Amino acid sequence: MSTPSSPIHPGQGLPILAHGPSILGALDRADVLVLSGETGSGKSTQLPQLLLARHPDAVMAISQPRRVAATAVAARVAAERGEPLGGVVGYAVRFDERCSPATQVRYATDGLMLREAVGDPTLSRYTHVLLDEVHERALATDVLVAVVKRAAILRRQLPEPTGGEGAAGAPPNPGPLKVVLMSATADVELLVRYFSTAPPPAGRDAPTADAAASPSPSAVASEALGVASPVVKKKKKRPRPGSPLPVAAPPPGSGLAVARHHVRGRQYPVTVLYAADPVADYLDAAVTAALQVHVDQPVPGDILVFLTGADEIDAAVELLRARAGRLLERSDARSLLPLPLYASLPPAAQARALLPLPPGKGGRRSAHGCRLCGGTEVVAPDGGGRQTMGDLVHDGAVRASRSGGGAAADADTTTCSECGGRVTAASAAAFAAAAATVSAGSSRGSSAVRKVIFSTNVAETSVTISGVRYVIDAGVAKSRTTTPSGADILRVAPISRAAAAQRAGRAGRQAAGVAYRLYSEAAWARMAPRPVAELASADLAPTVLSLLAMRVCGPRNDPTAFDYLQPPKTAAVTAALERLVGLGAVAVTAGSLAVTPMGTAMARLPVRPAHARALLESVALDVTAPLLSAVALLAADGAVWAAGAAARAAADASRRAFAHPTGDHLTLAAVLDAYAAAAGEGGEGAGPFCKRHALNARTLAAATSVRAQLAGLLDTISREPHWVGVAAAGGVLPGGAPAVAAMDPAERVRRCLAAGYVGAAASWRGGAVRAYVLLGGAKPMAAAVHPSSVLSAAALARGGGGTPAGGGASGAAAARRPADDDGRGRRPRTVVFDELVITSKAYLRSVTAVESGWLVEHGGDYYRSVQA
Incomplete structure (x- = not known):
């Protein structure tokens, strides 16, 4: 395997480097190292490099709760090593991977590592697994912690490596697995106790071959879970953190040997300021605070604002632009650069927020305008190439498309250094002219341009955003829980004190900073000390x-x-x-x-079980195209239509134009199909199409990539020999193939959704209720259809949608309205939905009409209560 080249050292001076020998020594003596340290101490970026320098043949996985962190930190480490991303250092996230056979440091999301463990429970390809940000207690993180513990125990119990095949033809023992858990605010005692304790007994004895199960599947599943859950007892005494403690070596056959180490010292101090009184509207207050900081605080110093979601962030970006143009002088307004940052943004758009602004003297920033990757290039005065390559700035990148001094390699075209695309000189010149105009309009020069980054909690940990010295914290985040029936509930909730500390720490990564909290100190004291584990509330x-x-x-x-x-x-x-x-x-x-074989296929699709089941059912009913489009847009997790007051009327008109009379899923399919046609050969182009229909180009571009990858996975699954039986089990139509062929495509799509959205259905109740009531839960919950839905009360009052404007499979023929309506031919009586959103009231989001009989056909006894 390759060894590190001469690295660049932007990490010099980070506190963790002084602790390197102690950390590596502790890990040599132990199976597991719990590494805590202040925000900005260098855990995520420097420890993998220290390990690789000590063990040149190591292959390590570093998990991250979020894809933005995985891609950004991988790019940063590759840049520090002076190597291209995808070589020794790479990343793997859902629907995107940049790794190669030479990759030894692989950053990956927790969910992706869990899917890898399905096929390889011992994680045999790795010598080290580093689990980052374990304090967040995300669902996938907690489960991955347990999976890694099991893998380490299994590998410790195997015979010593022999260098050849085992007696039974098994692969050679990969050797012991070293595990590192990293966090700034984790419960260290809990982690040490967990890893040093033996796993509980496997459970009841295996059943005999003639054991029978006569009750219903749900009843048997409930009975099978009668074992009491293990209880973790808390110790009263908590040792003071400090230098590495003696390794806790448990008895043979029990847990793992665990060491711990605390890295002291945040790089720079952060002043925390609280609001005197609670704010009525935190979004408005955040924009106002950003403007105030820009006016009061000198540059340099960018601003990072924490909000809750993509829609809110897009609205804040637009609001800041509008207020800056109205309240500030023209030159000062032009020096303010608002940027969004959230997980569903494509990598090129994320890079715009993560990129440092170029120096004010000698350097220049020129976007080469590649439509394929959206890359930008920054040419430094000494001619050294600095380019984003779709992620972060990479110093000393060897794939620069320009020669020293920034001279173009070709007089007429520029080659994209990332994707090889050719861009005309006129296009590059237009981008350069636009950048020059903005710089010239600022009285303080390009060096005084200040970024205002509106971000979700993706910027809370691991990701370092160069130049940030001011943090504005709204104190809230989106929290996802689930109802007993499995319906997702999305609500805005206060963060924990640990999360507030992480957010404030973003201001002290590169210089002394200030954190402005839009809540009072009393409200901070009422916050939970640490995040609640998602295992306690999520689906x-x-x-x-x-x-x-x-x-x-x-x-x-x-x-x-x-x-x-x-x-x-x-x-x-x-x-x-x-x-x-x-x-x-x-x-x-x-x-x-x-x-079951159906479940095995569902586990291979990187989407929610409801979406996976609907996609697999669409193969059986020969209607995959519209389902793929709808699921891809939902998985992209971004606003489909343009946000903000200025675009609201155009977005509403566009939604009506694409609206399908049966609901939102076929509406989304029509939108993505029309976008693909416009972006394809002979189309008007993705940009003009999105502008004309008030659509979010970023979300549609991301969904197009997701769709292609899901289509490839579905094609692979459907070609496998066992799929014949799965497809036969999937269809429940008495007439078989002839009945499917005679069915309207829109009805097939709705049947697929009924098969997938088990536990996410609702029925209309009139009378005093006059709302949809969720089906399948122990406690009924009433909800209205979200105003953005084509089946909302306002949309139905306007007459609903007509034939979709996008064509495609869902728009080939206008579908009739569902027969199972409220008796007036307008409001559907039974619907399935993708999400339950709770604000001032409960709303069903992404809704499609189905018939109650389909729920019973597919959901079995789960929906007995809805049988007509």
């Missing part, structure tokens, strides 16, 4: 399916027997199992749980 169906597919839950494959970091409630696991049984992903045989 467990994806996690349970992954665990069952890995068969890591004992002889009966009982999910409550799994060695969780902190076990979830048994009732939540049971509810998840009931939905998986209703989806056809899990079956109960002789009192034991097993993943």
